Amino acid sequence: MARIAGVDLPKKKRVEYGLTYIFGIGLHTSRLILDATGIDYNKRVYELSEDDVAAITKEIREKYMVEGDLRKQVAMDIKGLMDLGNYRGLRHRKGLPCRGQKTKTNARTRKGKRRTVGAA
Structure with missing residues (x-):
């Protein structure tokens, strides 16, 4: 191998x-x-x-640039967007999709497990 x-x-x-x-x-x-x-x-x-x-x-x-160095670079790029406070950075911070997808339905990969609100 x-x-x-x-x-x-x-x-x-x-x-x-x-x-x-x-x-x-x-x-x-x-x-x-x-x-x-x-x-x-x-x-x-x-x-x-x-x-x-x-x-x-x-x-x-x-x-x-591969593996650890590339992963570190991508993480730093995302952190930079979040520090700038621009739209994409805010979407990353909130855990929402940042490439224009709709979020009323779908987007479960980014938003996580469904949390029911107001169910009695």
Whole structure:
């Protein structure tokens, strides 16, 4: 099992899809990384040699922000919005959707479990 950026990649998946298990790497970025390192997309993760894993790790370290650093950056960006007090920051602070969705119905993912008001 290959371990890249602190994430164990699934053995039987193709490398291009296995890399997407790393936070901050999608399919497009995965393909860019594989092109830069010269590794075939169709290779399985368990078929990667130590040199291949080292090349992928080096490419990711040099050019991309992933996992803990990226999560920290996103959290800081959201905190900055909340500190500014702009509309998106207020929506984050109240735990409501901040991209224009309606909240009369739906929005349960952001609002949490339904709380009945005034039921006797």
